[in-house]
Amino acid sequence: MVSLAPYVLKRPWLTKMLTPAANWYASASGYRQLGLRYDDLLEEENEAVQIALKRLSAKEAYERVYRIRRSVQCSYTHKLxxxxxxxxxxxxxxxLRSILAQVEAELAxxxxxxxxxxIKKH
Known part of the structure; x- marks a missing residue:
């Protein structure tokens, strides 16, 4: 998957122009209204994500599980x-993304x- 982020971040005028749209999109997606953070949305079935989750500190892992359980409860009750x-x-x-990048590099x-x-030389 190709990312435009490095291209955008190298150009301050483009970053300034796209930041309001990015903030609007993040707010409109709704995960923050459920108390989640973006890294909570990463697909857990991925092998690299599983390894990265095991490397989280105990406090961060607990907070992540709490946020996810609370959002599931909100989903069940159809409330924000x-x-x-x-x-x-x-x-x-x-x-989680920095740990995930490290794990992906290790797996690669x-x-x-x-x-x-x-190849053996004779």
Whole structure:
């Protein structure tokens, strides 16, 4: 998957222009109204995400499970959290993506080493 983020971040004028749209999109998606953070939405069935989740600190893992359970309860009751409990944009910081990037790099290195062929010289 190709990301335009590095291209946008290198150009301050483009970042300034796209930031309001990005903030609007994040608010409109609704996950913050359920008390979730963006990294809570990552697909857990992915092997790399599973490994990254195991590397979280105990406190961060507990908080993540709490946020997810609370959002599931809101979903069951078809209600949103009170506005004072919504995730604020400044609270919605990545906590798993850096660990995930490290795990993906490790898995890519492992795959490269596993598929390496050794040629014997005579």
């Amino acid at each position: 959290l009170p506005k004072d409990q919504w995730t604020k944009p400044e609270e919605d910081v990545p906590y 290195e492992k795959d490269a080493l596993d598929s390496m062929t050794v």
